[in-house]
Amino acid sequence: MTLLIRHAESAWNEHFGWSRIDVGLPDPPLTAAGIEQARRAVERLRHEGVRRLIASPYRRTLQTALIIAEALDLPITVDPLVRERCAFSCDLGSPPAELARLWPQLDFSGLDEVWWGGVIESWESLGARCAAFRAKMRLLPDRHEVAVVSHWGFIRGLTGAELHNTDFIRLDLAEAASLT
Known part of the structure; x- marks a missing residue:
């Protein structure tokens, strides 16, 4: 089964979590707490058989x-299909050129x-x-060794589960999507 991982705490999550107000922060970075959450997630993922993100x-x-990739020596594929459901300011992304400037080792083409x-x-x-x-993942021969770093809304759309930051869930690709 494919693993779905919710990203670590972002600056938007930090503010929205206590205020319930959208603070108007597009494409926010992780907080210091989020960086630590991601580091701790590595240990939970270490024995899950993940070979690619x-x-x-x-x-x-x-x-x-x-x-996660640096700690576990994993390659990363960037895929906009697994993006968040656009609903808040944090769901406004950055142009590919900006992302490539920040992370030249990744392919944004x-x-x-x-x-x-x-x-x-x-x-x-x-x-x-x-x-x-789901259809795309079913075609991948390594689908059982893939973890997807995604978002609350996308994961909820796939599984019906509402995950906290860096929680993960196994996705049964045979099940139908659930948006309830």
Whole structure:
């Protein structure tokens, strides 16, 4: 089974968690606490048989994935299909050129200039994206050795589960997507 990992705490999560107010922070980085969460996640993932990571192109997921990848010596593939459901300011991403400047070791060539969508994504659209992800993963011969660093909304769309930062869940690719 594929593992789904929610990214570590971002600056947006830190503020929204206590205020429940969107502070208008696009594509936020991890906090110091988030960096520590990602480091601790490495030990929980060490014996899960992960051989490769797929990461959403947001800064928070890339930072989380890079911490895990460095510790476990894993390659990372960036895939906008596993991005967050665009609904808050934190869901506005960064252009590929900016991401490539920050992380030249990663390949952002498959990203559109605005890869995150421009409006609030409908639940129907998220459901279609989740179905496309399931279909894509079923075709991968190494799907049982892949961990995906993604987001609360995308993981909820795939599994119905609401994960905390750096929690992970196994995805049964045969099950239908659940948005409830």
